[in-house]
Structure formats: structure tokens, C-alpha cells
Amino acid sequence: VTYCVAMKLNEGMLFASDSRTNAGVDHVSVFSKMHRFEIAGERQIVLLNAGNLATTQTVVSGLRQEIKRNSPGNLYEAGSMFDVAREVGIKVRAALAEIPVEEKAKLDFGCTFLVGGRIAGEEPRLFMVYPEGNFIEATRETPFFQIGEAKYGKPILDRVLHYHVSLRDAMKCTLVSFDSTMRSNLSVGLPIDLLTLRMDDTVNVKHMRIEEGNDDFQALRRQWSEGLRSLFSALPNPTGWD
Amino acid sequence: VTYCVAMKLNEGMLFASDSRTNAGVDHVSVFSKMHRFEIAGERQIVLLNAGNLATTQTVVSGLRQEIKRNSPGNLYEAGSMFDVAREVGIKVRAALAEIPVEEKAKLDFGCTFLVGGRIAGEEPRLFMVYPEGNFIEATRETPFFQIGEAKYGKPILDRVLHYHVSLRDAMKCTLVSFDSTMRSNLSVGLPIDLLTLRMDDTVNVKHMRIEEGNDDFQALRRQWSEGLRSLFSALPNPTGWD
Numbered sequence: 001v002t003y004c005v006a007m008k009l010n011e012g013m014l015f016a017s018d019s020r021t022n023a024g025v026d027h028v029s030v031f032s033k034m035h036r037f038e039i040a041g042e043r044q045i046v047l048l049n050a051g052n053l054a055t056t057q058t059v060v061s062g063l064r065q066e067i068k069r070n071s072p073g074n075l076y077e078a079g080s081m082f083d084v085a086r087e088v089g090i091k092v093r094a095a096l097a098e099i100p101v102e103e104k105a106k107l108d109f110g111c112t113f114l115v116g117g118r119i120a121g122e123e124p125r126l127f128m129v130y131p132e133g134n135f136i137e138a139t140r141e142t143p144f145f146q147i148g149e150a151k152y153g154k155p156i157l158d159r160v161l162h163y164h165v166s167l168r169d170a171m172k173c174t175l176v177s178f179d180s181t182m183r184s185n186l187s188v189g190l191p192i193d194l195l196t197l198r199m200d201d202t203v204n205v206k207h208m209r210i211e212e213g214n215d216d217f218q219a220l221r222r223q224w225s226e227g228l229r230s231l232f233s234a235l236p237n238p239t240g241w242d
Numbered sequence: 243v244t245y246c247v248a249m250k251l252n253e254g255m256l257f258a259s260d261s262r263t264n265a266g267v268d269h270v271s272v273f274s275k276m277h278r279f280e281i282a283g284e285r286q287i288v289l290l291n292a293g294n295l296a297t298t299q300t301v302v303s304g305l306r307q308e309i310k311r312n313s314p315g316n317l318y319e320a321g322s323m324f325d326v327a328r329e330v331g332i333k334v335r336a337a338l339a340e341i342p343v344e345e346k347a348k349l350d351f352g353c354t355f356l357v358g359g360r361i362a363g364e365e366p367r368l369f370m371v372y373p374e375g376n377f378i379e380a381t382r383e384t385p386f387f388q389i390g391e392a393k394y395g396k397p398i399l400d401r402v403l404h405y406h407v408s409l410r411d412a413m414k415c416t417l418v419s420f421d422s423t424m425r426s427n428l429s430v431g432l433p434i435d436l437l438t439l440r441m442d443d444t445v446n447v448k449h450m451r452i453e454e455g456n457d458d459f460q461a462l463r464r465q466w467s468e469g470l471r472s473l474f475s476a477l478p479n480p481t482g483w484d
Binding site: 151152154155156158159160168169171172173176180183184216217219220223224225227228229231232234235236237238239 | 393394396397398400401402410411413414415418422425426458459461462465466467469470471473474476477478479480481
């Protein structure tokens with residue numbers, strides 16, 4: 001199972017995905033469920049994926065191959081993030097079209113992508129691409145998307161996250177959301193890939209991989225857990241409920 | 243959508259279900275997704291249901307009809323809660339067997355029941371009956387079951403609930419769990435039916451219906467929400483994450 005979150009906030013963008021395995025790295029950096037396509041100073045594109053692994057790999061490999069072959073419309077040439085999302089959607093549709101109808105009845109071959117980033121001349125943008133290949137865009141009112149095992153970690157995002165939350169608070173909130181998910185579903189696990197892109201920095205992204213021994217994350221988990229228990233203990237006993 | 247929780251703890255049992263509509267009440271008390279079968283002082287049986295409404299109504303009506311007809315094995319004659327769970331499972335299987343295979347391919351007619359309570363001479367017991375009609379029983383290590391829209395409200399139960407938690411804390415925890423669910427899924431809503439059964443009281447159960455205007459519940463929701471925000475704000479900023 002996978003859990004991924006991406007958000008577009010006033011201060012910048014944040015992408016996070018769980019990942020238990022290391023994937024290979026080439027000139028297009030790949031971090032298991034997080035895939036980067038970058039031209040320094042010109043475009044930063046991040047893909048997060050959930051769903052059928054064969055389908056997602058077909059999609060991502062296809063996108064990379066088009067870059068190598070310099071095909072028209074490849075992600076290094078796309079004129080906008082909208083075009084990038086459309087290209088991912090086309091690839092998803094094509095990958096599923098190859099699978100015979102009778103096989104699709106037996107197994108879910110679908111996959112979902114979060115597609116975000118910035119292309120020079122445009123604001124950062126974030127999209128969620130559905131298994132059908134169509135997609136929606138994040139707005140100020142709906143600044144985050146989740147894919148995969150999303151429900152355990154949604155309540156804290158619903159409570160805390162909005163467009164004007166700082167990127168630092170968004171990171172903390174994301175980590176709490178992952179903590180809740182990992183406690184309730186053993187198949188979502190560390191390491192977590194976390195990537196941020198600041199509005200005021202067109203060149204750099206920051207990528208962190210949070211592994212098992214990460215002291216900060218352990219401290220955050222412990223403090224959150226203890227805090228929740230104290231908070232719970234302090235709740236008043238409703239009258240007449242004894 | 244439905245959300246139901248049931249638990250068997252050291253101090254007693256707790257059942258909770260969301261329900262937006264009032265259902266009729268006859269000698270077998272019925273509260274929408276919560277159905278009671280009671281012989282005062284002798285047996286207290288509670289059913290909670292999630293899933294296809296037609297199927298669940300077929301099951302519950304069938305169980306009531308058997309009582310009226312005094313059929314062998316009806317819930318007023320069952321010798322143990324195990325027999326009750328088996329009877330519910332048989333009824334679920336029978337209801338689904340009536341539906342043509344080609345219809346089942348189009349729609350999910352399945353339903354899931356939480357079946358718990360006490361029959362004189364036996365400890366209270368709690369079961370979860372699957373759409374296939376088979377079932378599992380709660381234990382000290384796994385003292386609670388959820389059905390329906392379960393994931394949003396699971397993290398708080400995972401963190402707080404264990405066999406030796408008091409019934410009062412279990413109630414608070416359940417209400418927080420419903421609060422998280424209702425915030426993240428608009429189709430789960432008040433009123434909440436809450437029923438408790440104490441180990442040391444063989445005769446009485448306590449039933450409450452928490453409606454929109456319930457001040458205690460509103461206070462609990464507000465206090466939890468504000469507490470979570472303060473707790474979140476107090477989390478340390480991990481080093482090097484700026």
C-alpha cells in the first residue's frame with residue numbers, strides 16, 4: 001500500500017510519499033513513489049504515484065523514454081504544468097488500453113498520480129490525475145491532495161491545513177498524518193520522501209528522506225502521541241453519561 | 243454511509259452507530275442502524291449494521307419475524323451469543339442467495355454486522371459477522387470492531403483504546419472517533435446512538451441518542467479541536483528542515 005500527499009500553499013509546494021524500497025537513480029532522479037523531472041532553473045516536476053505498480057512503471061518509463069528520444073510534448077518540452085498533467089493522463093490511458101478487458105475485470109490495474117511543480121513563466125501548480133486519465137487542479141480552497149491509503153491521515157490535514165499555513169507547519173502536519181497512517185496500516189512505512197519547493201526560490205528544491213533512525217521524526221511521533229493522550233485525559237466527562 | 247463501533251472491555255460493552263433518521267420502535271427496539279433484542283434480566287442483544295440497506299433490513303426483519311413466530315433457534319431462544327452470531331450469519335447468507343448472480347456483479351449487496359450482548363449464564367461477547375456469513379469474536383487483545391466508514395476514526399481508537407480502559411473513557415474515545423469521521427466524511431452524521439452495558443449490571447443497558455444540540459458533545463468536539471491545534475503548534479520544529 002502507498003500513501004502520498006501533495007499540497008500547494010502560499011509559501012510553496014510540498015510532496016511526500018512513503019517508500020520502503022530504494023529505487024535506482026539516473027539523470028531523472030527517482031525515489032520509489034516519487035519521480036522528479038528537472039531542468040535546473042527552468043522546471044521542477046514531481047510525480048507521486050499510487051495504484052498498480054506495473055501500470056505506474058509503464059507510465060513513468062514511458063515519460064522518461066520520451067525525454068530521451070526528445071519526442072514532441074515530452075516533459076522537458078511541455079509548455080505548462082497543465083500540459084504535463086495532460087501528458088501523464090494520456091500515458092495512464094494508454095497503459096490501461098493495452099490490458100485486455102477480461103483481465104481488468106479480475107484485477108484493478110488503475111493508478112493515480114499527483115503531478116505538481118513549476119515551469120518557468122508559470123506559477124507552481126498541482127494536479128491529481130485519475131486512472132481514467134482526466135485530472136483536477138488544487139486551488140486555494142482545496143490546497144492538498146492525497147492518494148493511496150489516505151483516510152487514516154486525513155483528519156489531521158482537515159483540521160490543520162489551509163492555504164496560508166507555513167511550509168514548516170505543513171511539513172509537521174504531513175509527518176503527523178504519516179504517523180497516523182503508519183500506526184493504523186502496517187503496509188505503509190518508512191522511509192518517507194519529502195520534497196519542498198519554495199515560491200521565492202525558483203532554482204532549488206529540498207529533498208529529505210526520513211528513515212527509521214531519524215531522531216527528529218521519532219521525537220515528533222513521541223510528542224504527538226503523548227500529547228494526544230494528555231489531551232484525551234483532559235477532556236471533560238459529559239454530564240449524565242455514567 | 244455508515245459508521246459503527248462496538249467494543250468489549252473489562253468494565254462492559256459499548257455500541258455506537260451514526261443515524262440520521264428515526265426508525266420505528268416496537269417491542270424490539272430499533273434505532274436505525276442499532277437493533278436491540280431484549281428479554282429483561284435474561285438477554286441483551288445488540289446488532290449494528292453497515293452495507294446494503296435492503297440486505298440489512300431483510301436480515302433484521304427475518305430475525306424479528308422468527309421471534310414472533312417462535313421459530314426454533316430465534317434470537318430469544320438462542321443458547322449463547324455464539325449461536326446468535328451464527329443465526330445472523332445464516333440470515334445474511336440467505337438474503338444474498340436470493341439475489342441473482344448477474345445483479346451481484348453490478349452492485350455490492352453485502353452487509354456487515356456487529357453482534358454483541360449478553361445471555362444469562364454467559365459472559366458478554368462481541369462478534370463481527372462478514373457478508374459471507376462467517377464471523378470473528380473480539381478478544382482482550384482486539385477489544386473493538388468498526389464497520390462502515392471506519393478509517394478516519396481508527397487512529398484515535400488505536401492510540402487510546404485497550405481492554406482495561408474505563409467505559410467512560412471508551413465513550414469519550416468513541417465520540418472523538420465519530421467527530422473525526424464526521425469532519426472528514428459528510429455522509430456520516432448525527433444523531434449518534436450510544437449504548438452501554440455494564441459487567442456488574444445484568445439487567446440494565448443505557449441508551450443515549452446524541453443529537454445536534456447536545457451541549458456536552460459540542461463542548462467535547464470544540465475542546466478536542468482546540469486541543470489538537472495547540473498540541474500541533476507546540477510540536478518542535480525539526481532541525482535542518484527549514
